[in-house]
Amino acid sequence: MCVALYPPPEVGGFTATGDKEEKGAYAFDYGNQLPTNLYRPTAHKDNSWTDTTVYGGNLSDPRLASETQFTSVALADTISLMDDKLKATLGVRHQNIETRSYDYSTQVKTSDYDDSEWTPSVGLVYQPNKDWSVYGNYIESLSKGETAPAESANKPVTNAGEALSPYVSKQSEIGLKYDNGTVGSSLAIYHTTQPRAYVNDANTFVEAGENRHQGVELTVFGSPAENLRFNAGVSYLDAKQTDTGSQVFDGKRVIGIPKLQSNFNLEYDVASVSGLTLTGDVIHTGSRYADAANTLKVDSYTTLDLGARYRTKLGKQDMTLKGVVSNVTGEDYWSVGKYAGSEMGYLSANEPTAVKVSATFDF
Template sequence: MYLHPSCLRAGTSTLALVLTTIAAPAFADEAADGAPQDVSSSEITVLGARSKDYKVDQLTTATRTGTSIMDVPQSIQFVPRDVIDDQQILDLTSALRNVSGIQAGTDAGNRSESFTIRGFRSSYYAIDSIMLSPAIETNDSYRDLANVERIEVLKGPASVLYGRGDPGGLINIVTKQPRFERGMNFSVQGGSNDFMRGQVDVTGPVDAAKTLAVRFIAAAQTGDTFRDVFQPYRRQFLSGSVLWQPTDRTRVIASLTYAHQKNQTDRGIVATTDADGDLVVNLPRERFLGEAWATTESSRYEFNYRIEHELADWLTVRQIGHYDEGKLDLFGINYGTSVAVNAITGARTVTRTAVEQHENNHNYDAQADMVARFSTGGIGHTVVFGGEYVKSYRFRTFARATLARIDIDNPEYGAQPGTFVLAADREVKSKSLSGYLQDQIDIGEHVNLLAGVRYDHAQQSDHGSTQYASDDKAWSPRVGVVFKPVPNVSLFADFTRSFQSKPEPTIDGKPIDPEKGKQYEAGIKAELFGGRLASTLSVYQLTRENVTQQDPNNVGYNINAGVQRSQGVEFDMSGAITPSVKVIANGAYTDATVRSSTDYAKGNKLIGVPKWSGSLWVTLEPVDGPLSRFGLGGGVVAASNRMGNLENTFSVGGYTRFDSSLWYKLADKVRLTVNVKNITNQYYIASTVSRAQITPGEGRSFLVGLSGGF
């Protein structure tokens, strides 16, 4: 019942040619140092805008119109590139600790990330406003941050503009875009557990008229982990993009990325029973219960393009296309749900099953819309009207084999799997056709309204050991109001709904009804210290129906877990207090429970959701004087007790983790940074899925980085 105190994805060749043309001479101003660009009409121009004080003024996620944060009637937060650099963040999960109400979800055996947002699990996110494939349940790899400009998080349902998605919120990763100023930056990092990483970013114009610009980004890393695994983690990432802007009214951008990763498959540790019969989590954080041959290898290609043209000063049309393709080869080990104790020797062992999985998937996404800005009777309107077509495919083979038990206290490795028995191949097909309409209404200087609606027609089939097809239709509305009593304060309220058709199989072959969510939210936004510091305080109630949950009695299948509700209070703050002091902070109170279910008791707490959580990060970097070459950062991440499973038969304890950063500017744009994470070496649990899949957090670690721009 507690955590033991002593532990607590046409034009590819052209793209490559253009990149080669620009790479050599692009050594001037640092690529990421461009000033924020105009966002009054273009969604493209806001992409890549950077803040140097942890504060972003306009975002695209909430409205797709580059609207000021103060005019958006919904809670939306961000993690700018400066925070990623100052904290030397290497993964998406760590970056999102800077946003209230977000916790780590399952890592799917150490292959990818998922999250808990406002109490609800989510494996989906968007890349430049394009959602991931609806046919995949779990991402096949971690997201590299080399080409990430910032991360935006829209709290609550986002179905009006984005369709599918989890109701807790939408994570939108905004990527770095080509610039018309030549530049190159680099970084090399090394640290604990033989970690090494190198990264380079080159951008600049191709022609003298500066109508064509390119950007090339590459990164590679390798290293062991704090876990006693046999295989190192290795990742390679490449990204190339082209921006063509023949006139002030036309912008075309295309990008191609490739990612490859190979790592040890690792399900973490297991809960055990103590002398009182209670389930506890007290195995050492480094304890590995797998085998050397259990590895995961994945690769992913993504191609995106975006065409935007201003037909008139008041009318812009856009067309967006996306294709991604992924491949996964996995050999893994699943653990049993109980630990046996030998009556004579006292040895504690857990059952294991070997699994082999191979998967191929691809996804097409096409969108077209228009943005119109006009006035009627002195009332301003910004209207977005468009449609989207998505077609996705996933094919998976799966096999199981017997595997010897392992002593969880004194593991001996070398066991080999028995004969693999193939399960039925699984083929998932998904397609949807959607239309959406949204109007932002400005009534004078003090009142802004937002209203929108989306219609989705989603069809899915899942053929495997069970076979079914679904054909779902739904309307998703959104309404909100902003009242600004004074220029730097906004009061807001909103109501939103979400819709998501689920492809997951059930033991009886019947599809789970589409998941629906609805949220009521109200709050206040304020800009302080002369507009340098942005803050948001919000309260919400979010209800989710037809929740898909892993079937506890049938591995590989799912059940309808009924109705769940999350309600709470969240606070976020980011920006600069003075030119020398920057801060990003958050706090959340989250009450997330089961409201009705045939499988779980009403009132049960949701998995991995702390009632209290938050983080604080502050940096001090003098702008002049004898210490102006130095910078110092420090922070804390904390969370209270969390339930380890939906049955609420065990929990993992709260924790408080301290991190720090110190850097010295060797030159104007070259700096040496040293980070220490988990300074006190506290034992804590990062995430939990069940008593047989628990992910411990890393102990004290060091990271040294040299970065610069030319």
């Protein structure tokens, strides 16, 4: 059987390289626990380090903590069939990650690895007509492992500063898209996995299970009028810890990941003022947990940003002036982060109402 391909397959490839150095130092002072309150912070004049402080490196002159070299070579081929209604993209990528970790103080090399992997990528798009598309894709990628923290639960970690071996992350997605040139929408279902790392009972940083993310995302976009554009989306994400080896954490949500997120963006070109566009953004973030056992829950929040941009010329140079008032309603909320290797997260205070201005030049 012979299949004629027309137009001819599209073949492409690329090479990417990168080098990264990280410097650091740390100081932990659990003896300096001054009374305060998250909601009504107390100001203290004397917060100097105590005699029990544990140091790593020099805070005034951080030294080398790690070096990473990354190389990637990829080749992809797109084949069109059925009068271009069906397109298949097949690709392969070779990635190499070389990492060296060093002691903060002595600069002695604590660990290193040189790892590489061949990873595939597959994509299919079926377009029965110009408005509708059905697609699916699968991709793998080699990623750098997490780095062991210096301390956990007030005790030094046995392999502090050591980078765990690279891991292969996997992502699959299927979706449906409609776009008639005026309005459009897309629905996607996706699934990703990545290893989970923590500090065990022996105070050693190790991998244990994985974080599994699977969700669905709906977006709507369009331009119902020549001077009006909108983009809205909502996503539901089920991010859980699996195969952790502990009933306390298995099946619990990943630190800092909300189940529900949504956004709405609107742009309006002012007809009476050429080059002036008014913008508005509403962003909602659902509740999150600040610990792996899911006992500390952080409330959801919604913010409103209003702004404008003005395209003009400065002499013969194209220029765009932008201004945004963020968090217009003064919403109070917490952002949730995660310490490497810890079963506890941390909270950061929200950004207050602020005015931001910028100027961009197109050369």
